[in-house]
Structures are given as C-alpha cells and as structure tokens.
Amino acid sequence: MTTSNTGNAGGVDPAVRAELARLRESIDNIDAAVVHMLAERFKCTQQVGHLKAAHQLPPADPSREAQQIARLRSLAGNARLDPAFAEKLLNFIIAEVIRHHESIADSAGGTGGTVGTGGAGSRE
Numbered sequence: 001m002t003t004s005n006t007g008n009a010g011g012v013d014p015a016v017r018a019e020l021a022r023l024r025e026s027i028d029n030i031d032a033a034v035v036h037m038l039a040e041r042f043k044c045t046q047q048v049g050h051l052k053a054a055h056q057l058p059p060a061d062p063s064r065e066a067q068q069i070a071r072l073r074s075l076a077g078n079a080r081l082d083p084a085f086a087e088k089l090l091n092f093i094i095a096e097v098i099r100h101h102e103s104i105a106d107s108a109g110g111t112g113g114t115v116g117t118g119g120a121g122s123r124e
C-alpha cells in the first residue's frame with residue numbers, strides 16, 4: 001500500500017480531494033461547453049434537414065462525410081486526440097443527424113416543405 005492517500009485516517013488526503021475537485025470543476029465546464037456546442041450544431045443540421053427535404057435532396061451525403069472525417073482526423077492528430085476516437089464520435093453524431101433528416105423528410109411527405117429553424121436535438 002502506498003502512503004500517498006492515507007494521511008486522513010483511512011480517507012483520502014485532503015490535498016488529493018482538492019485536486020480532484022478542481023479537475024472535476026473543469027471537466028464539468030467542458031461537458032457543459034460540449035452540450036452547448038452540440039445544441040448549436042443540431043440547430044444548424046435541423047435547418048439543413050428542412051432544406052434538403054424541401055429540395056428532395058438525400059439525407060446523407062457520403063462525400064461530404066468523407067471530407068469531414070479526413071479533416072477531423074487531422075485536427076485530432078494535431079491536438080493529440082486519438083483520430084479513431086474523433087472519427088467514431090463524428091460518425092455517431094452524423095448518424096443521429098441523418099435520422100433527424102429522414103424524419104423531417106418523412107413528415108414533409110417527400111413533397112417538399114418549408115425551411116424551419118428547428119431546435120437543439122428536436123426532430124422537427
């Protein structure tokens with residue numbers, strides 16, 4: 001057993017607790033930023049979904065996705081983030097966007113519709 005975390009009668013060293021709390025505060029801030037950024041992204045993609053439905057464009061655009069993946073992989077590498085993880089995350093997000101696009105197109109009945117503003121994570 002190490003002595004680094006036993007200075008508190010079997011508990012965790014207060015300095016370790018303080019450091020953990022400090023790091024968790026930053027993690028919470030970052031998680032909040034991620035949620036807000038995703039909300040903004042989904043607001044944009046909802047508008048793209050309405051635009052595509054109104055003009056009978058397919059929900060998915062594989063060539064655009066290939067460009068995005070190449071770009072994000074490169075950005076991730078430069079930022080010392082695992083490029084494979086960045087690609088998986090983007091694919092996860094895009095799969096949800098495509099689901100929303102399909103739902104919008106279904107609602108429009110394939111006859112075109114208006115370009116709506118959409119809401120974060122909304123499917124309208």
Ligand SMILES: O=C(O)C(=O)C[C@]1(C(=O)O)C=C[C@@H](O)C=C1
Nearest residue numbers: 045048060061062064065094097
């Ligand atoms: O750019 C588009 O055409 C979109 O529909 C947006 C988006 C994305 O979420 O980035 C989603 C689906 C497409 O396959 C490509 C990209």
